[in-house]
Amino acid sequence: MSTALELNALSKRYGSFVAVENAELRVERGAFLTLLGPSGSGKTTILMMIAGFTEPTQGRILLDGRDITALPPERRDFGMVFQGYALFPHMTVAENIAFPLRVRGMAKAARDEKVSGALDLVQLTGFADRLPKQLSGGQQQRVALARALVFDPALLLLDEPLSALDKKLRAELQDELRALHRRVGRTFINVTHDQDEALSLSDTVAILNHGRLQQVGAPAELYERPRTRFVADFLGKSNFIRGHAEPGLVHAGGVTLRQHDATSGDVLLSLRPEKIAIAEGDNALDGRIASWSYLGAGYALVVDTALGALRVHLPSWRAPVAPAEGLLLRIAFAADAATIVQDDADAP
Numbered sequence: 488m489s490t491a492l493e494l495n496a497l498s499k500r501y502g503s504f505v506a507v508e509n510a511e512l513r514v515e516r517g518a519f520l521t522l523l524g525p526s527g528s529g530k531t532t533i534l535m536m537i538a539g540f541t542e543p544t545q546g547r548i549l550l551d552g553r554d555i556t557a558l559p560p561e562r563r564d565f566g567m568v569f570q571g572y573a574l575f576p577h578m579t580v581a582e583n584i585a586f587p588l589r590v591r592g593m594a595k596a597a598r599d600e601k602v603s604g605a606l607d608l609v610q611l612t613g614f615a616d617r618l619p620k621q622l623s624g625g626q627q628q629r630v631a632l633a634r635a636l637v638f639d640p641a642l643l644l645l646d647e648p649l650s651a652l653d654k655k656l657r658a659e660l661q662d663e664l665r666a667l668h669r670r671v672g673r674t675f676i677n678v679t680h681d682q683d684e685a686l687s688l689s690d691t692v693a694i695l696n697h698g699r700l701q702q703v704g705a706p707a708e709l710y711e712r713p714r715t716r717f718v719a720d721f722l723g724k725s726n727f728i729r730g731h732a733e734p735g736l737v738h739a740g741g742v743t744l745r746q747h748d749a750t751s752g753d754v755l756l757s758l759r760p761e762k763i764a765i766a767e768g769d770n771a772l773d774g775r776i777a778s779w780s781y782l783g784a785g786y787a788l789v790v791d792t793a794l795g796a797l798r799v800h801l802p803s804w805r806a807p808v809a810p811a812e813g814l815l816l817r818i819a820f821a822a823d824a825a826t827i828v829q830d831d832a833d834a835p
């Protein structure tokens with residue numbers, strides 16, 4: 488794969504406030520990249536700099552190796568779907584989708600063909616003559632996607648396009664968006680604060696906090712091997728355990744744990760709740776259920792142990808016993824279940 492878009496030391500300051508600091512990012516051609524971070528972390532600012540609507544304070548943006556930092560937005564020609572970027576209410580679906588083509592001066596016959604292709608793409612064939620108000624929220628977003636893709640843009644930029652939809656519809660549109668990405672094979676850059684969406688949709692996730700990129704990688708890599716406490720905590724739930732390392736071992740809470748990446752010094756371990764089993768084995772500990780809740784697909788337990796209170800998630804079908812407060816049990820986790828993470832200042 489080759490690099491489609493590259494950010495080099497990209498920064499944006501508003502007065503003395505740093506909205507984005509020194510962002511370095513490469514997006515492969517045809518990839519689905521998600522910028523993920525809490526509200527105010529700089530996601531929209533990065534997207535707006537890519538789109539050309541916000542001028543960077545420093546740094547460069549390259550498209551196919553060409554510097555586009557100073558290029559105005561209309562000459563970048565990227566497709567965009569933003570949260571509040573509504574359809575034109577007085578235009579039909581077909582007219583909405585044809586709009587970017589009309590602006591570009593495309594002849595009617597060519598336009599009609601493109602519009603019909605775009606309607607197929609988002610599976611809205613037969614809706615051409617409807618007005619936006621005659622469509623559901625999800626269908627309207629699909630029209631917005633068709634309008635953003637109809638002129639074959641090099642990049643599609645999406646800023647929380649699904650965040651206004653309810654949970655079930657959002658899940659449907661996520662599937663739709665992923666399928667759409669496969670069908671068109673273009674480079675998508677999506678912004679969200681929704682961890683599940685980022686993990687399930689993306690080839691690559693870039694995690695932002697306070698305007699700084701924290702870690703960039705494949706979803707599983709970020710989830711399984713977070714580098715910092717922030718990343719571990721933001722991308723799902725985690726237990727954090729302080730200890731002292733020697734090669735292959737971590738001493739914590741009066742017990743010695745086998746830990747695959749331990750070398751020396753004070754360390755912080757991140758341990759996902761679903762990596763802990765009710766079992767004997769490596770790193771087995773006595774535990775006592777302090778509280779529990781039923782989640783449908785599983786149980787969430789809080790278990791008091793020598794390492795402190797640990798969250799434990801069990802799939803319902805694998806729970807060996809019905810949880811009860813005060814129940815004594817043995818828990819265990821493998822030597823490679825936990826990861827040593829950097830204890831960044833943003834710790835919860």
Ligand SMILES: Nc1ncnc2c1ncn2[C@@H]1O[C@H](COP(=O)(O)OP(=O)(O)O)[C@@H](O)[C@H]1O
Nearest residue numbers: 501504506524525526527528529530531532533
């Ligand atoms: N035009 C602006 N003037 C001053 N501050 C801004 C401006 N735009 C954004 N910011 C600030 O920059 C930070 C990042 O904003 P934004 O990129 O919109 O975050 P996100 O999209 O991750 O929620 C926020 O603290 C926001 O208040």
Ligand SMILES: [Mg+2]
Nearest residue numbers: 530531532646
């Ligand atoms: Mg935003």
